[in-house]
Amino acid sequence: MSDTRGAAPAEPRRPEPHSNGKVLIMANPTSGGYDAPFLQDVRQRLERQGRSTEIRLTQRAGEIGETCADPALAVQTLVVAGGDGSINEALTGFQDHPAPPQLAVIPTGTANVLALELSLPRTAAAVAEMILAQKTKPLHYGIANGRPFALMASAGFDAEVVHGVPLSLKRRFGKLAYVVTAIRIGLRRKSAPLDVTLDGEHFSGKFAVACNAHRYGGPFVISPGGATDPGLYMLVLERDDPWSSIRYTMALLSGRLHKAKGATVRPFNVASIKAGRTVAAQVDGDPFGATPLEIQASDKTVPILVP
Numbered sequence: 378m379s380d381t382r383g384a385a386p387a388e389p390r391r392p393e394p395h396s397n398g399k400v401l402i403m404a405n406p407t408s409g410g411y412d413a414p415f416l417q418d419v420r421q422r423l424e425r426q427g428r429s430t431e432i433r434l435t436q437r438a439g440e441i442g443e444t445c446a447d448p449a450l451a452v453q454t455l456v457v458a459g460g461d462g463s464i465n466e467a468l469t470g471f472q473d474h475p476a477p478p479q480l481a482v483i484p485t486g487t488a489n490v491l492a493l494e495l496s497l498p499r500t501a502a503a504v505a506e507m508i509l510a511q512k513t514k515p516l517h518y519g520i521a522n523g524r525p526f527a528l529m530a531s532a533g534f535d536a537e538v539v540h541g542v543p544l545s546l547k548r549r550f551g552k553l554a555y556v557v558t559a560i561r562i563g564l565r566r567k568s569a570p571l572d573v574t575l576d577g578e579h580f581s582g583k584f585a586v587a588c589n590a591h592r593y594g595g596p597f598v599i600s601p602g603g604a605t606d607p608g609l610y611m612l613v614l615e616r617d618d619p620w621s622s623i624r625y626t627m628a629l630l631s632g633r634l635h636k637a638k639g640a641t642v643r644p645f646n647v648a649s650i651k652a653g654r655t656v657a658a659q660v661d662g663d664p665f666g667a668t669p670l671e672i673q674a675s676d677k678t679v680p681i682l683v684p
């Protein structure tokens with residue numbers, strides 16, 4: 378796959394972020410792989426190198442976003458210890474921060490797709506080393522109905538599964554909970570045709586996903602553009618009947634979904650996903666209302682620490 382997208386939009390001028398060396402680790406203790414001793418290990422390693430480090434556990438959803446939006450947040454590095462939903466919260470908050478700090482991620486979620494995308498480290502020593510080394514890349518992101526997404530925004534079957542998966546099942550069985558819910562919903566659902574508009578050109582299908590990252594649902598590549606590349610791609614699947622869904626799932630698992638019959642992948646600047654009736658939507662693996670979706674790339678980026 379070749380990357381045919383245009384150059385990044387110009388960054389608006391913003392105040393300089395803090396260079397005070399402070400590290401704030403915002404941890405979601407309800408995320409799938411939360412590990413308190415691991416975080417303490419990272420904190421001790423950073424403090425031994427003179428980096429003042431605080432670990433703050435969230436009490437509820439929304440707290441990471443509120444902290445990241447607070448103009449009084451005066452840290453050099455904001456570390457999200459959580460999954461893709463928690464990272465999404467940080468991006469959402471950073472949109473309103475005049476000088477957002479660097480973002481770092483300790484992947485303790487269920488799927489951790491952004492961590493796979495960026496090959497983020499998994500040991501405490503390597504995480505601390507990454508934070509100390511200060512190597513960043515610009516994390517580009519998309520905006521769907523005003524909400525940022527680092528991975529994808531979609532409408533159709535996958536969003537119905539994201540809306541339908543019980544939290545208790547997800548906590549107990551992790552990714553398997555999505556498979557069980559997909560089978561349960563897939564057997565009784567009635568799909569709706571989607572009208573997908575990409576820079577004025579119309580496509581019809583049953584499932585559409587706007588991709589900011591290469592990967593989807595795990596290590597499976599569906600788009601030519603990565604999260605640290607500018608621009609977005611849309612994947613549209615023509616059908617979503619049970620047989621086609623099995624065929625597309627097999628293609629996804631073998632990394633050939635973009636080449637499957639009835640699959641279209643296109644770069645775009647501005648897109649909309651509409652339907653004759655409301656169709657469930659999701660961003661970065663969390664429920665996000667329903668269609669219509671208006672989607673475009675953000676003109677901002679967030680510096681994200683990479684190994």
Ligand SMILES: Nc1ncnc2c1ncn2[C@@H]1O[C@H](COP(=O)(O)OP(=O)(O)OP(=O)(O)O)[C@@H](O)[C@H]1O
Nearest residue numbers: 408409435436437459460461462463486487488489
């Ligand atoms: N203390 C908390 N209690 C309940 N929900 C929380 C709390 N802190 C964060 N959340 C919310 O939980 C949602 C899911 O969390 P997160 O993404 O960290 O983990 P996950 O669901 O295990 O992983 P993934 O998103 O990779 O599937 C996030 O959207 C976040 O808003």
